[in-house]
Amino acid sequence: MHTHSRYAHRMVRFTVLASGSKGNCTVVTGGKTRILVDAGLSCRELFRRLRLAGEAPETLDAIIITHEHSDHVGGVAVTARKLGIPVYFTEGTHRAWMRWMAPRRQMTYAQWVEQCKQQAAARQTAADAATDDCECEDEAEVEEIAKPTNVAQISAASEPAATADGAVQEKPVKDPTWLPKVEYFKAGVAFKIGDISVSPFTIPHDATDPVGFVFEAEGVRMAVATDLGYMPPNVKAQLRLVDLLLLESNHDLEMLRDGPYPWSVKQRVLSRVGHLSNEATATYLKTEYDGQATYVILGHLSESNNLPELARITAERALSGRASLLANRLLLAAQHEALQPICF
Numbered sequence: 001m002h003t004h005s006r007y008a009h010r011m012v013r014f015t016v017l018a019s020g021s022k023g024n025c026t027v028v029t030g031g032k033t034r035i036l037v038d039a040g041l042s043c044r045e046l047f048r049r050l051r052l053a054g055e056a057p058e059t060l061d062a063i064i065i066t067h068e069h070s071d072h073v074g075g076v077a078v079t080a081r082k083l084g085i086p087v088y089f090t091e092g093t094h095r096a097w098m099r100w101m102a103p104r105r106q107m108t109y110a111q112w113v114e115q116c117k118q119q120a121a122a123r124q125t126a127a128d129a130a131t132d133d134c135e136c137e138d139e140a141e142v143e144e145i146a147k148p149t150n151v152a153q154i155s156a157a158s159e160p161a162a163t164a165d166g167a168v169q170e171k172p173v174k175d176p177t178w179l180p181k182v183e184y185f186k187a188g189v190a191f192k193i194g195d196i197s198v199s200p201f202t203i204p205h206d207a208t209d210p211v212g213f214v215f216e217a218e219g220v221r222m223a224v225a226t227d228l229g230y231m232p233p234n235v236k237a238q239l240r241l242v243d244l245l246l247l248e249s250n251h252d253l254e255m256l257r258d259g260p261y262p263w264s265v266k267q268r269v270l271s272r273v274g275h276l277s278n279e280a281t282a283t284y285l286k287t288e289y290d291g292q293a294t295y296v297i298l299g300h301l302s303e304s305n306n307l308p309e310l311a312r313i314t315a316e317r318a319l320s321g322r323a324s325l326l327a328n329r330l331l332l333a334a335q336h337e338a339l340q341p342i343c344f
């Protein structure tokens with residue numbers, strides 16, 4: 001099943017498909033397991049980039065989500081349904097995502113628990129029936145339903161419609177939050193997905209329960225740390241002794257200050273639960289980073305308030321004083337195209 005990939009002979013691989021405020025998505029491969037980290041692209045675009053990167057979408061085993069912002073979850077429902085694979089969330093993030101998908105529903109906690117039970121029962125029924133119906137689901141239609149702005153339309157469509165012979169018939173409506181399988185994890189509690197160990201850790205960001213990850217397969221450790229307002233001690237501790245580090249370098253402080261964002265948004269980005277600036281990332285790289293990673297990838301660059309050359313130069317300067325770091329390769333993840341797969 002995994003032999004479709006051009007890179008099938010390489011056992012550990014890290015491919016950034018997209019990084020930035022318009023969508024985030026990375027594939028981590030270890031042993032026979034392939035995990036999609038976030039699904040912030042449409043399913044169609046995600047599959048296109050996977051194929052361009054030499055990765056077959058059908059071989060993905062799971063999706064794991066950092067937090068519920070749309071640039072990280074925009075394509076999760078359609079992709080998970082299309083592939084029939086589980087989605088790993090923290091419970092808080094799952095709950096927040098369901099609210100985001102249906103913002104007018106105003107669920108109470110009890111209602112939410114009830115909905116989860118019903119969905120679990122529905123999944124069980126689907127599993128028992130063992131049909132492949134998610135394969136023939138029309139993507140365009142699901143994406144249409146999945147947009148929160150169409151909730152009003154969904155409600156309208158669910159009204160009983162009178163048929164020609166006068167009988168009232170309930171029109172079945174797809175639940176936009178339905179997923180083939182949901183798995184919960186907790187920040188600070190490591191677990192395994194197939195051949196890959198996953199260590200989720202809390203990051204400071206304005207979401208319900210945001211996390212970063214360290215993935216480990218065959219002794220190779222790969223960290224994902226984007227969307228964080230500053231570098232707290234627990235994150236610094238997690239990023240020690242990694243072989244690959246995907247680290248946020250979101251904005252240039254001057255560009256943000258003089259840029260087009262309204263004051264309130266600027267304040268949000270700059271806050272302790274916003275995003276790391278080039279300068280903050282450089283400070284970390286210069287003073288606390290242990291220099292152990294073979295690859296440092298700068299990610300989540302703002303298209304309005306940053307320039308790739310600025311982010312690169314700032315990080316290079318920070319690393320330049322450190323002779324032991326000459327072997328480090330500094331890469332930049334992009335919004336509109338995938339990075340070359342990094343193989344170990």
Ligand SMILES: [Zn+2]
Nearest residue numbers: 021069071227
């Ligand atoms: Zn983001």
Ligand SMILES: [Zn+2]
Nearest residue numbers: 067069205227
């Ligand atoms: Zn975010």
